[in-house]
Amino acid sequence: MIKCSDISAEALSFLGAMEKRDFSVHSVFAHALNIQCGDDLITILSKGRDVFPLSIVSAEETDFEELGIRQGGLCEVSFSEKRITASDVSFDFSDAGITDCDILIVGSKKISSEKAKPEDVFSRISVIEKFVLQNGNPGGVLPLLCTDGSVQQNIWSAFLKGRTEDLEKDIIRVFRCDNKLITPYTEEIFRASPEDCSVCDRFVLMENHFGKITGAGPGLTPSGDDFITGVLAAVFTLASEGLITRETAGRIGECAALNVKKTNTISGSFIKQASRGCLSRSIIELSLSLFKADCSENELLSKATRVLDFGSSSGTDILTGFLFASYAFYKAYSVSKR
Amino acid sequence: MAKSRLNELFEKELIIVSLGVDTFYQDMKKQGFSTIHVDWKPVAGGNEKLANMLSLLE
Amino acid sequence: MNTAFDFPTMKEEMQVVKLEIRKNAYYDSVTLMIISKDLKKLPGVKEALVGMGTDLNKEISHNIKLNSPELDAITGNDFFVAVECETEDVMKTAIAKVDELLNKKKEISIANYYPPTLESALKIDPDLNLALISVPGKYAAGVAHECLDKDINVMLFSDNVSLEDEKKLKEKAVAKGLLMMGPDCGTAIVNHVPLAFANVVSKGDIGIVAASGTGLQEVTCIIDQMGAGITQALGTGGRDLKDEIGGLMYNMELDALINDPSTKVILCIAKPPGKDTQTKMLKKIKDGGKPAVVFFIGGNPQEVEDMGLVGAVSLEDSARKIVALSRGETPVTFEGFDIGEEAAEKFVKDEIAKYAPTQKYFRGFYSGGTLCDEAIKIMIHQLGDIYSNIPLKPENQIENKDISREHTCLDFGDDEFTRGRPHPMIDTSIRVERIIREGNDPEVAIVVLDCVIGYGSCDDPATDLAEAMVKAQKIAESQGRHITYIASVCGTEKDFQGLTKSRDTLRNSGAMVMPNNAQAIHLAMKILKELENR
Numbered sequence: 001m002i003k004c005s006d007i008s009a010e011a012l013s014f015l016g017a018m019e020k021r022d023f024s025v026h027s028v029f030a031h032a033l034n035i036q037c038g039d040d041l042i043t044i045l046s047k048g049r050d051v052f053p054l055s056i057v058s059a060e061e062t063d064f065e066e067l068g069i070r071q072g073g074l075c076e077v078s079f080s081e082k083r084i085t086a087s088d089v090s091f092d093f094s095d096a097g098i099t100d101c102d103i104l105i106v107g108s109k110k111i112s113s114e115k116a117k118p119e120d121v122f123s124r125i126s127v128i129e130k131f132v133l134q135n136g137n138p139g140g141v142l143p144l145l146c147t148d149g150s151v152q153q154n155i156w157s158a159f160l161k162g163r164t165e166d167l168e169k170d171i172i173r174v175f176r177c178d179n180k181l182i183t184p185y186t187e188e189i190f191r192a193s194p195e196d197c198s199v200c201d202r203f204v205l206m207e208n209h210f211g212k213i214t215g216a217g218p219g220l221t222p223s224g225d226d227f228i229t230g231v232l233a234a235v236f237t238l239a240s241e242g243l244i245t246r247e248t249a250g251r252i253g254e255c256a257a258l259n260v261k262k263t264n265t266i267s268g269s270f271i272k273q274a275s276r277g278c279l280s281r282s283i284i285e286l287s288l289s290l291f292k293a294d295c296s297e298n299e300l301l302s303k304a305t306r307v308l309d310f311g312s313s314s315g316t317d318i319l320t321g322f323l324f325a326s327y328a329f330y331k332a333y334s335v336s337k338r
Numbered sequence: 339m340a341k342s343r344l345n346e347l348f349e350k351e352l353i354i355v356s357l358g359v360d361t362f363y364q365d366m367k368k369q370g371f372s373t374i375h376v377d378w379k380p381v382a383g384g385n386e387k388l389a390n391m392l393s394l395l396e
Numbered sequence: 397m398n399t400a401f402d403f404p405t406m407k408e409e410m411q412v413v414k415l416e417i418r419k420n421a422y423y424d425s426v427t428l429m430i431i432s433k434d435l436k437k438l439p440g441v442k443e444a445l446v447g448m449g450t451d452l453n454k455e456i457s458h459n460i461k462l463n464s465p466e467l468d469a470i471t472g473n474d475f476f477v478a479v480e481c482e483t484e485d486v487m488k489t490a491i492a493k494v495d496e497l498l499n500k501k502k503e504i505s506i507a508n509y510y511p512p513t514l515e516s517a518l519k520i521d522p523d524l525n526l527a528l529i530s531v532p533g534k535y536a537a538g539v540a541h542e543c544l545d546k547d548i549n550v551m552l553f554s555d556n557v558s559l560e561d562e563k564k565l566k567e568k569a570v571a572k573g574l575l576m577m578g579p580d581c582g583t584a585i586v587n588h589v590p591l592a593f594a595n596v597v598s599k600g601d602i603g604i605v606a607a608s609g610t611g612l613q614e615v616t617c618i619i620d621q622m623g624a625g626i627t628q629a630l631g632t633g634g635r636d637l638k639d640e641i642g643g644l645m646y647n648m649e650l651d652a653l654i655n656d657p658s659t660k661v662i663l664c665i666a667k668p669p670g671k672d673t674q675t676k677m678l679k680k681i682k683d684g685g686k687p688a689v690v691f692f693i694g695g696n697p698q699e700v701e702d703m704g705l706v707g708a709v710s711l712e713d714s715a716r717k718i719v720a721l722s723r724g725e726t727p728v729t730f731e732g733f734d735i736g737e738e739a740a741e742k743f744v745k746d747e748i749a750k751y752a753p754t755q756k757y758f759r760g761f762y763s764g765g766t767l768c769d770e771a772i773k774i775m776i777h778q779l780g781d782i783y784s785n786i787p788l789k790p791e792n793q794i795e796n797k798d799i800s801r802e803h804t805c806l807d808f809g810d811d812e813f814t815r816g817r818p819h820p821m822i823d824t825s826i827r828v829e830r831i832i833r834e835g836n837d838p839e840v841a842i843v844v845l846d847c848v849i850g851y852g853s854c855d856d857p858a859t860d861l862a863e864a865m866v867k868a869q870k871i872a873e874s875q876g877r878h879i880t881y882i883a884s885v886c887g888t889e890k891d892f893q894g895l896t897k898s899r900d901t902l903r904n905s906g907a908m909v910m911p912n913n914a915q916a917i918h919l920a921m922k923i924l925k926e927l928e929n930r
Binding site: 345374376378 | 510511512514516517520525526527528529531532572574587590592627628648651652656
């Protein structure tokens with residue numbers, strides 16, 4: 001019987017809705033175990049790993065492969081006993097601490113403290129960008145961040161370059177038409193190009209453009225998917241801080257979610273969760289520290305590091321997407337000089 | 339007198355993090371000690387792009 | 397009639413594209429990255445695409461002409477490796493590599509994946525309690541601060557850290573009760589874990605504090621060789637006892653040993669401290685109430701004895717005395733030879749008989765700084781001038797480190813020798829080269845070497861040094877001379893290179909192997925004294 005120390009609130013309510021059911025083991029890794037529950041995956045993680053939506057963290061260092069748990073094996077969930085059993089190994093989450101992974105909920109729960117000034121937020125984003133360019137894995141979408149050519153494009157980033165630029169246009173337009181984003185020049189933009197405010201069409205295009213990125217790239221979670229997760233993380237962060245409406249964030253998320261069939265189950269699961277604003281704890285921590293009034297560069301970078309560490313290039317790709325969407329917001333907010 | 343922190347350390351298992359060259363880590367791993375190696379790199383600083391982007395905020 | 401067939405002379409390029417597919421197989425991202433990297437490194441591999449079989453990845457494979465009907469048929473939940481190779485043989489190697497990596501995947505993902513920061517390491521193990529820092533000097537202080545802030549004890553192997561930074565770090569550490577050994581701390585044994593350059597030493601009841609790396613190695617090894625053992629061997633870095641730092645770490649470590657129930661006796665090693673610091677330190681040891689030996693390398697043991705503590709005249713002497721104290725025996729000063737006076741004198745006579753009239757000087761080529769320092773300090777009274785890169789007298793600073801002058805004693809671990817090169821304990825080549833070159837010098841009579849084994853040192857320093865000595869001796873003999881090689885091995889039987897094995901290797905090359913540095917030096921001095929009288 002292995003005790004679990006943490007469980008995400010989403011996993012808890014998901015399992016609660018299931019009661020006693022037989023599921024199957026989707027995949028087994030040294031430090032993670034994925035259980036297929038209908039259309040979704042519940043993941044059990046080894047000690048010390050970051051909590052993400054629909055995950056449970058073991059209180060001990062666990063090697064799931066060594067435990068003899070096999071892909072396809074039967075898995076039993078008993079919510080009343082707070083226990084999951086796979087191949088005779090039981091995981092007990094009755095004492096697990098509950099962690100919210102929904103940034104909108106976490107954001108609303110936090111003690112309202114002073115917010116950072118927009119220029120400070122902006123300069124922090126710039127600091128993170130420099131950090132990622134210096135320390136990130138250049139094998140995924142990182143080269144897209146680099147406008148001066150100092151990081152070489154690889155096969156994947158070259159493929160995605162035009163596609164992400166298309167997505168950027170959609171996001172900027174959608175932000176500009178958001179009710180929260182009121183600038184003195186909004187009316188001028190509407191008058192100048194009325195078709196740009198056909199927001200519904202813009203969302204259709206966005207769904208299509210997300211689809212042209214989903215599934216592309218190296219890794220178990222293809223780089224394009226991680227990029228999308230990062231984009232959604234930034235979008236929901238903006239919503240959580242009240243800079244765009246939750247409605248806009250939700251619709252952007254929907255556009256991404258409609259494409260999850262284009263990728264594998266594991267990666268798709270992350271996109272699905274992100275499309276509802278459900279993110280891993282380390283991404284939430286980073287997002288919150290961006291907007292905190294008082295945040296030192298060291299603190300910021302140490303939080304960015306935790307995200308950078310995911311997988312081999314996943315962390316880099318997520319941060320790339322996050323920065324991409326953050327800059328899109330600033331571009332939407334600014335006025336291009338004529 | 340309360341035990342000093344260092345005296346307490348003498349009674350614990352040493353769990354070592356090595357930062358920098360990994361030969362020391364390899365040696366400790368060979369002997370079976372609890373150890374982890376950090377492939378340490380310096381953190382970036384500086385902000386040229388900030389200047390560029392800030393101009394867009396005007 | 398001779399019929400010749402025309403064969404096409406144009407060499408056709410073979411493009412072989414092969415696919416490995418694992419259906420419904422999931423490998424973690426680190427493994428996938430390693431596979432991709434390693435395949436691309438193989439000679440003859442032009443392109444390798446590793447990933448999940450999503451529509452877009454299949455599209456990309458089409459774009460670079462690595463597609464095939466089998467690849468088109470797989471799904472996003474299937475894993476593929478598509479490789480473009482020059483020949484079928486390269487393809488076989490590539491496929492074998494993929495299999496090897498996939499089967500070894502667990503070891504690899506743990507063994508080759510190093511977390512990139514302290515934060516990420518703490519995520520993996522929040523109980524880390526000691527950091528061994530060997531990052532470049534420029535960043536070392538920053539990293540040390542980070543560790544101390546996270547309540548992690550520090551061993552700072554890096555050097556080129558300013559005195560100011562050292563002081564700030566130690567003040568922080570002392571306030572928190574944490575170790576901050578260093579900078580430039582190359583040796584420690586904490587809770588019986590050999591850290592950086594250190595030997596495997598038996599457990600016992602002797603606690604040691606040393607402001608010196610090789611000094612600590614030498615005494616711990618001699619203690620072990622005498623059948624005794626240690627509780628802790630703590631370092632402080634070379635500058636801790638200067639008045640500017642005031643022995644911050646030395647005193648904290650002394651307190652801990654004084655209060656450690658397992659430590660019965662305490663050995664202190666250092667270069668002579670600043671006056672104030674010395675007085676404070678000796679008083680602390682005295683008040684501590686445990687029998688103690690204090691050895692200030694090159695210092696006056698009388699100052700120690702005046703405080704009612706036991707002084708020493710060499711590293712060996714300090715080790716012998718602390719073992720005596722731990723056994724409840726009376727410590728007695730030792731400056732003799734394990735082989736005995738008679739045997740030593742016979743050796744001296746035999747060697748002198750082989751010298752040419754031009755031979756009169758001693759050369760010391762050391763990998764351990766403290767051993768070099770000890771050699772100079774023991775010999776200076778008899779020799780007067782000893783040229784060195786770490787001289788005792790400023791006027792003895794050697795002009796050109798690559799050319800010996802009269803009596804010369806060099807520390808090959810010092811900055812000017814190690815710039816851009818590994819330390820001589822790791823890489824013997826610079827000393828080896830010098831030993832051989834010195835064979836040409838008509839004035840050299842004696843060469844003294846240290847051979848440090850244990851962790852941090854290379855696999856077999858004894859063999860490298862032995863081969864060099866044989867070569868050099870051949871050169872000398874061809875010119876009608878004989879060089880006396882005297883070597884000592886700093887190590888224990890438990891070290892992986894083996895104490896006896898290393899000694900035997902050196903002995904077999906014709907060197908006179910002495911049990912430790914002090915005896916090697918005393919033997920050299922004996923020869924030189926005879927030479928003078930000749």
